[in-house]
Amino acid sequence: MRLPLPDRIYRRLLRVFPAEFRADFGDEMQEVFRDERDEAAREGGRLRMLALWCRTITGILRTAPREHADVLSQDVAYALRGMRRNPGFTMSVILTLALGIGVNTGVFGIVDAVIFRPLPVADPDSLLVLLEQRKESVNHNFSYADYVDFRDRNRVLSGLIAAAPIGVSLDEGGASTRVRGEIVSGDYFSVLGVSPYLGRTFLPHEDSVPGAVPVAVVSHSLWRRLFPGDRAVSGHTLTLNRVTFSIVGVMPDHFRGVSIGAAAEVWVPMMMQGVAAPSEGLDLLSQRSASWLTVIGRMGEGVDEGRATAGMQDVERQLAEETSRPAARTLLLAPGRQGDSPLPGTIRRPLMVLWAAVGFVLLIACANIANLQLARAAARRREIVVRLSIGAGRLRLVRQLVTESLVLALAGGACGLLVATWTSRVLLALLPSRGDTLVLDASLDARVLGFTLVLSLVTGLVFGLVPALHASRQDLARSLRDAGASEEPQRFGRLGYRQVLLVAEVALSLVLLVGAGLTFRTLQNLRGLDTGFDRRNLLLVSFDLETAGFDRVRGADFHTRLTGSVAAVPGVTSASLASVPPVNAGGSRMSVFVPGYRPRPDEDMELNLMIVDAGYFRTMGIPVLRGRGFDGSERPGGARMVVINETMAARYWPGDNPVGKVIGFGGGEGPFDTMVIGVVADAKYRSMRE
Amino acid sequence: MTLPKPDAAAYLPLTPALFHVLVSLADGDRHGYAIITEVRSRTAGEVRLSTGTLYGIVKRLLADGLIAESRSRSAAAHDDQRRRYYRLTPLGRHVARAEAERLDRVVAQARAKKLIRSVAEG
Numbered sequence: 001m002r003l004p005l006p007d008r009i010y011r012r013l014l015r016v017f018p019a020e021f022r023a024d025f026g027d028e029m030q031e032v033f034r035d036e037r038d039e040a041a042r043e044g045g046r047l048r049m050l051a052l053w054c055r056t057i058t059g060i061l062r063t064a065p066r067e068h069a070d071v072l073s074q075d076v077a078y079a080l081r082g083m084r085r086n087p088g089f090t091m092s093v094i095l096t097l098a099l100g101i102g103v104n105t106g107v108f109g110i111v112d113a114v115i116f117r118p119l120p121v122a123d124p125d126s127l128l129v130l131l132e133q134r135k136e137s138v139n140h141n142f143s144y145a146d147y148v149d150f151r152d153r154n155r156v157l158s159g160l161i162a163a164a165p166i167g168v169s170l171d172e173g174g175a176s177t178r179v180r181g182e183i184v185s186g187d188y189f190s191v192l193g194v195s196p197y198l199g200r201t202f203l204p205h206e207d208s209v210p211g212a213v214p215v216a217v218v219s220h221s222l223w224r225r226l227f228p229g230d231r232a233v234s235g236h237t238l239t240l241n242r243v244t245f246s247i248v249g250v251m252p253d254h255f256r257g258v259s260i261g262a263a264a265e266v267w268v269p270m271m272m273q274g275v276a277a278p279s280e281g282l283d284l285l286s287q288r289s290a291s292w293l294t295v296i297g298r299m300g301e302g303v304d305e306g307r308a309t310a311g312m313q314d315v316e317r318q319l320a321e322e323t324s325r326p327a328a329r330t331l332l333l334a335p336g337r338q339g340d341s342p343l344p345g346t347i348r349r350p351l352m353v354l355w356a357a358v359g360f361v362l363l364i365a366c367a368n369i370a371n372l373q374l375a376r377a378a379a380r381r382r383e384i385v386v387r388l389s390i391g392a393g394r395l396r397l398v399r400q401l402v403t404e405s406l407v408l409a410l411a412g413g414a415c416g417l418l419v420a421t422w423t424s425r426v427l428l429a430l431l432p433s434r435g436d437t438l439v440l441d442a443s444l445d446a447r448v449l450g451f452t453l454v455l456s457l458v459t460g461l462v463f464g465l466v467p468a469l470h471a472s473r474q475d476l477a478r479s480l481r482d483a484g485a486s487e488e489p490q491r492f493g494r495l496g497y498r499q500v501l502l503v504a505e506v507a508l509s510l511v512l513l514v515g516a517g518l519t520f521r522t523l524q525n526l527r528g529l530d531t532g533f534d535r536r537n538l539l540l541v542s543f544d545l546e547t548a549g550f551d552r553v554r555g556a557d558f559h560t561r562l563t564g565s566v567a568a569v570p571g572v573t574s575a576s577l578a579s580v581p582p583v584n585a586g587g588s589r590m591s592v593f594v595p596g597y598r599p600r601p602d603e604d605m606e607l608n609l610m611i612v613d614a615g616y617f618r619t620m621g622i623p624v625l626r627g628r629g630f631d632g633s634e635r636p637g638g639a640r641m642v643v644i645n646e647t648m649a650a651r652y653w654p655g656d657n658p659v660g661k662v663i664g665f666g667g668g669e670g671p672f673d674t675m676v677i678g679v680v681a682d683a684k685y686r687s688m689r690e
Numbered sequence: 691m692t693l694p695k696p697d698a699a700a701y702l703p704l705t706p707a708l709f710h711v712l713v714s715l716a717d718g719d720r721h722g723y724a725i726i727t728e729v730r731s732r733t734a735g736e737v738r739l740s741t742g743t744l745y746g747i748v749k750r751l752l753a754d755g756l757i758a759e760s761r762s763r764s765a766a767a768h769d770d771q772r773r774r775y776y777r778l779t780p781l782g783r784h785v786a787r788a789e790a791e792r793l794d795r796v797v798a799q800a801r802a803k804k805l806i807r808s809v810a811e812g
Contacts, residue, residue: 025745028722028774032741035723059740066746 006037013057016064018071019393075403082404089376090408093369097412100365101459102419103358105444105452109424111355112447113260115348118337120254122193123298127336128157128308130295132329135604140340141291144270144284147185149319150295156311157297159191162270164293165262166277167544171239172226178544179222179240181266182257183277188267189217191298192258198223199233199249206248207269210285214272216245220253222265240266243275258296258339288323294340297333309333353515354427360512362455366463367505373405373467374498384471397472398465405464406457413456417444420452470497532683533582534621540581552636563615576615583684593664594652595672607648608685617643617680627659627678640674649679698781698788701754708747710737712756712778712786719760721773722748748776756782 003011010033014026033056040048083090118124130150132139142150144162151160162185170179182188186207189196197220206213216238218226227236236247245268257264268276273284277292284290299308309332316331377384387397421444545555559577566575589606599605614632617624629643642663649658658679664672704712714720714728726739739747751757760777778786800806 021745021749025749029741029745031773032722032726032744036726036741039727055738055740056742059742059744061742063742063746067749 007034010056013060016060018067019396020071021067071399072403075400076407078400079404079407083408086376089372093372093408094412094415096365096369097409097456097459098415098419100358100362100416101409101413101452101455102416103423104355104362104455105416105420105448106423106427107351107355107358108451109420109444109448110427111351112451114351115338117447119192119258119260119339120194120252124337125335126299127192127339128297128299128305128333129336129340130160130297130312131332131334132291133332134329135602137604138332139291140294142293142295143288143291144273144293145286145288146291146319147293147295150297150312150315151185153315153318154297154311156300156303156308158300159187160295160297161185161188161191162293162295163188163258164277165257165259165264166268168240168266168276169242170266171242179265180262181268181276182259182264183270183273184267185270191296194251194255196249197252198231199247201249202269207271210271210283211274212271213269214243214245214275215248215269216240217249217251217267218247219251219256219263219265223247223250238266240268241275241278245272258294260338296336296340305333305335357512357515360508362459363462364505364508364512366459367501367508369408370463370467371498371501371505373463374470374501377401377467377471380471388472394472398468401468401471402461402464405468406460409456409460409464410453412459413452416456417449417452420444420448466497529684531583532622532681538620542581556636559613563613567615574615574619576619577613578616579611580685582620583687590665593672595662595664597652610685620683622683623681625679625681626657627676629678629680641677642674643678643680644676645680645682647682698785701756701785702789702792704785704789707737707739707743708751709786709789710739711744711747711751712782712789715757715776715778716783716786719775719777721775723773725776751776751782755779756785 007030010030011026014022014029017026036052036056037049040052119127121127129140130142132142141164142162147160147162151162154160163182166181166183167178168181169176184202186202186204189201194201196217199217201217202215206215218238223230226238230236233247233249237244238247239245251267256262257267270285277284279290279292282290284292297308297312299305303311312331312333316329384397388394392400545558550558563575563577566572590609591605592607593605612630614630614634616622617629624643625646626649627643630641634641644658652658652663653661658676661676662672663674663676665674710729710733711725714725714732720728722741722744726741726744729737729739748757752759756779757776758779760775797806
């Protein structure tokens with residue numbers, strides 16, 4: 001007989017209760033509800049009926065969660081008892097999981113900081129980074145003059161900022177320390193939408209006259225270091241590159257500039273370039289040829305990336321026409337939600353590979369534990385069969401067994417957090433960085449903790465579900481009869497579950513082994529690669545005299561004395577100086593002009609340029625093939641001389657001896673005032689892939 | 691031989707709904723619907739238990755041994771044989787009394803502070 005509609009609805013409602021509760025009280029509740037309904041109908045009134053339904057529904061919704069929590073707490077208590085009874089099994093599972101989950105969490109912390117987490121600014125998704133594409137290279141830097149034109153002429157961006165990383169020396173109680181920072185356009189903070197923690201950000205007049213107003217905004221960590229506990233900004237100063245700056249504001253803790261990993265401590269307005277970013281006395285603010293600024297824009301209302309790009313390219317075309325500059329470059333806009341940092345690009349691939357590898361390790365751990373669980377299920381067979389035979393539903397049993405796995409996984413995840421802090425610390429130290437230490441916030445924040453929680457739960461399901469389903473599928477009669485006799489393995493196709501797990505484990509391990517082998521091979525190849533210089537026993541030291549307040553004369557004197565005293569150290573065979581260390585992604589490039597050489601219309605005439613001293617080629621073990629190297633007789637203001645490499649010789653003077661030829665840096669019409677005095681063998685300059 | 695009495699204080703205080711269920715069983719065994727109607731009429735409609743709330747309480751009271759299923763049936767002819775009746779166990783009676791005394795003490799204190807007037811003065 002079909003139940004009346006209200007009864008059917010009520011039966012449906014009862015489904016929110018756990019099965020046991022329904023089995024115990026469902027019919028009775030249905031009965032009572034029918035009585036109540038009859039009464040409401042007798043005493044009349046739709047209103048009473050409505051009130052009854054409301055009361056019933058809210059009653060059920062209020063009671064059901066508590067009943068579920070009861071079941072869960074029983075299951076958890078049961079699981080904990082079971083874990084205590086088998087300390088060996090429990091410890092090995094928890095330790096395996098702690099390693100697997102911990103390493104994954106640690107790597108995720110860094111992956112998140114480098115690849116996923118946007119800049120802590122307002123609406124990071126509407127930020128775009130300006131790039132310039134030349135024939136084959138994409139450059140991230142623009143001149144200040146370009147920036148100003150882009151900012152003032154475009155109609156597609158609601159704001160455009162410029163910034164460059166700087167390293168300044170900070171006077172701290174007599175000693176000077178190097179501090180990283182950013183030199184920024186006056187509207188930097190307002191366009192990014194970052195509010196100061198204390199004080200204010202820059203005012204328009206503080207970024208309008210070069211060198212006029214030395215003001216600075218500092219990071220929260222620098223503020224705490226210099227003025228612990230102080231909450232009043234006004235009156236505080238700091239000395240950067242021997243100039244006193246007034247501190248006007250303090251940034252909140254999480255904001256460290258627009259370059260991930262560079263962790264700025266201090267921000268100064270663009271107009272302080274002469275002090276904060278000195279470049280051999282050059283005024284970088286007026287030179288259109290000096291590209292040194294990262295430019296980031298915010299899309300205006302209703303503007304998408306395509307329109308913004310088109311708009312900026314229009315501006316670039318106008319500029320090219322007005323300045324009669326060859327249109328050798330195309331402007332591009334890239335998503336700027338992570339700001340502009342060389343970091344994500346360079347370590348994205350290795351990080352993703354690492355993440356996948358540790359993911360595999362966790363999967364192997366899961367397969368391992370699932371195998372242990374299956375073995376244990378065989379041992380617990382009697383318990384399971386007894387529970388099934390006294391009426392526990394299969395679903396109930398699976399729920400119980402999965403709960404046990406989840407409790408184990410959560411315990412493993414909690415221990416894994418310890419492993420995670422260790423992993424991220426080690427990984428941070430190993431990540432490639434360019435000279436400066438990488439400062440990433442890979443602390444265990446809410447995102448990372450959430451990741452660990454989800455990962456633990458998923459892990460628990462992965463290694464718990466199959467064994468649970470398997471264990472609960474017992475043939476009751478036969479099992480009771482045979483209990484204690486040897487178990488016939490359950491089949492999964494033609495293989496047992498445990499064999500399938502084993503195969504999976506071996507396959508995953510193989511993938512990891514092959515990956516590790518290939519990586520090792522690549523490393524070996526890199527080691528064997530000919531860099532063109534002798535890497536053996538080569539040591540490198542970097543320093544910056546300009547920010548330390550040395551002028552040209554004192555600097556030159558320091559250089560001479562330094563190389564002299566280093567070379568005098570017992571065991572040192574030679575010492576030399578270079579403007580750029582070998583195989584460094586940075587370094588300067590300049591356009592070179594050769595008399596009589598007709599460049600193709602779009603030929604890139606920029607070459608890498610290094611300034612080196614007389615001992616350089618000898619120290620590096622780079623052979624001089626023709627002519628000579630520098631001999632120390634070169635003087636400032638004297639004859640201009642260069643040593644070129646084989647590639648350049650073959651490009652401009654094929655089949656000819658370049659020694660004694662002249663080149664120029666001024667333009668196609670000369671002057672050609674620099675003489676080639678020698679040719680050296682090729683080496684690697686910017687990267688090992690050259 | 692008497693069993694040692696479990697300490698009633700361990701169960702106190704009771705939630706109002708739970709206390710009302712115990713009180714409704716104090717003068718006789720009742721089935722679920724009867725408990726609901728008894729509580730409603732005794733409190734003049736102030737406390738209306740829903741089926742969900744009632745059986746959540748019943749489950750807990752059964753588990754704690756404060757009530758038990760009763761084998762005696764009401765004489766009423768129309769009574770459904772499927773209905774389950776519940777009765778107060780000695781422990782349940784003990785706990786209900788302890789709760790009533792606790793409430794009584796609370797009321798007495800309120801009265802002493804002149805928060806409410808005593809019935810005699812009323």
